[in-house]
Amino acid sequence: MANAFTFSTKRKEITGHNHQQHDEAILLPGLPDQIAQLCLSFINPSLLYSSSNSIEFFNFDPISPTWHLLPPPPPLHHVLLHHPSFISRNFPIQSVSVSHNLILLAATTHNFAPALSHPLIFNPLSKTWSFGPPLSTPRRWCAAGAVRGTVYVASGIGSHFSNDTACSLEKWDHDHQGEWKRKSSLLKNGRFSREAIDAVGWRGKLYTVHVKAKEGMAYNVDKDEWEEMPEGMLRGWKGPVAAMDEDVMYLVDEAKGALRKYDHEKDLWEEIMESERLKGAQHVAGGGGKLCVVCGGNGIVVVDVVASPEKLWVLDMPMGFEALIVHIFPRMTRPDFDFPVLPSTYME
Structure with a gap:
C-alpha cells in the first residue's frame, strides 16, 4: 500500500468515569430527563462539550506500520471546522x-x-x-x-x-x-x-x-x-466518489455501505461489496489499487479492490484523533525531521 496522507482534528468529550456511571447519570438533579433536555437545549453547545479544532497532518507508512506527524504548515488564520450554531454542519x-x-x-x-x-x-x-x-x-x-x-x-x-x-x-x-x-x-x-x-x-x-x-x-x-x-451516473451518485488514476470511478453509498464501480458502457454503478464499516462514508481516495474511506469514526477503512475477492480492513488513527480527509501518495522515505512517531494497528 502506498502512503496515506491525512489531516485530522483532535476532539475531546466530557464523559463519566465509566460506562455504568454514564448510563446512570442524571442530566439535571431533581428534574425528569425530558424536562432537563428541554432546559439544556437553550445552552450554547460549546459550554457542554470541550473540543479542540487543532489540525494535524499525518503520513502513514504501511511498512512500519506507523503514523508520522508532518511538519506544521504556515498558520491557517483561524480555520473553522465546527461551530456551535451549526451543529449538523x-x-x-x-x-x-x-x-x-x-x-x-x-x-x-x-x-x-x-x-x-x-x-x-x-x-x-x-x-x-x-x-x-x-x-x-x-x-x-x-x-x-x-x-x-x-x-x-x-x-x-x-x-x-x-x-x-x-x-x-x-x-x-x-x-x-x-x-x-x-x-x-x-x-x-x-x-x-x-x-x-x-x-x-x-x-x-x-x-x-x-x-x-x-x-x-x-x-x-x-x-x-x-x-x-450521464443519467445513470448521476442517479446512482449516492456518496463520495474517487477516480483511480482518473480512469476507473468508485463510489461508496453512504447510506447502505455499498462499494460500487461505474460502468460507462452500461451507464450504471455495479456493486462490488457491502460492509457496515462503509456506512456513513464522507470521503474516499484511490490509488495503487486501494481505496481509503473516511467514515467519520476513529479509523480509515481500506479496501483492496485488486484482490480477489476484495479485502477490507480498518486502519487505526493516532490516539485521540479523527480523520477529516485522506489522500494516497507513493511511499515516502522515513521522515528526517524531529516529530513524534505514533504506532498504529490494522484491524482485519
Whole structure:
C-alpha cells in the first residue's frame, strides 16, 4: 500500500468515569430527563462539550506500520471546522492531490470568510510547505478538483455571496507553475455554492455533484464547456466518489455501505461489496489499487479492490484523533525531521 496522507482534528468529550456511571447519570438533579433536555437545549453547545479544532497532518507508512506527524504548515488564520450554531454542519478544508503533491485550496475562517488566498502545497519529497499563485477569487464551499495535473475551483462563496463567483470557474496548471486563469465557460446558476464539493476528474472531464440535491454537471476541459452528466451516473451518485488514476470511478453509498464501480458502457454503478464499516462514508481516495474511506469514526477503512475477492480492513488513527480527509501518495522515505512517531494497528 502506498502512503496515506491525512489531516485530522483532535476532539475531546466530557464523559463519566465509566460506562455504568454514564448510563446512570442524571442530566439535571431533581428534574425528569425530558424536562432537563428541554432546559439544556437553550445552552450554547460549546459550554457542554470541550473540543479542540487543532489540525494535524499525518503520513502513514504501511511498512512500519506507523503514523508520522508532518511538519506544521504556515498558520491557517483561524480555520473553522465546527461551530456551535451549526451543529449538523462541518466546515471542511478542501484539498486535492496533484503530481504527488498535497494542495489545500479552500477553508472557512471563524468569521465565515475564505481562509486561503493562495493554495498551500506540501511536497512529500522535500517535506516542505509552500504557497501557490494567488487565487483571483478566494473561495469557500466551492467545487474543487483536478484533471491531468491541472487544478480547478468552481462556484463557491468569496468574502460575501456573489453570483459572478458562484457561476465562475478558474484553473491553475500546477505542473507548469502557471497563474490562475478564469475560464469563459460559466455555470448556469450558483447551485454548487451551497456545499463543499469534491469534484472528480475522470477521462478529461470534471464531475461536480451536489449529492443531497441530486444535481450534477460535468466540465469538459478540452472544450471548455459544461455538460449534462450521464443519467445513470448521476442517479446512482449516492456518496463520495474517487477516480483511480482518473480512469476507473468508485463510489461508496453512504447510506447502505455499498462499494460500487461505474460502468460507462452500461451507464450504471455495479456493486462490488457491502460492509457496515462503509456506512456513513464522507470521503474516499484511490490509488495503487486501494481505496481509503473516511467514515467519520476513529479509523480509515481500506479496501483492496485488486484482490480477489476484495479485502477490507480498518486502519487505526493516532490516539485521540479523527480523520477529516485522506489522500494516497507513493511511499515516502522515513521522515528526517524531529516529530513524534505514533504506532498504529490494522484491524482485519
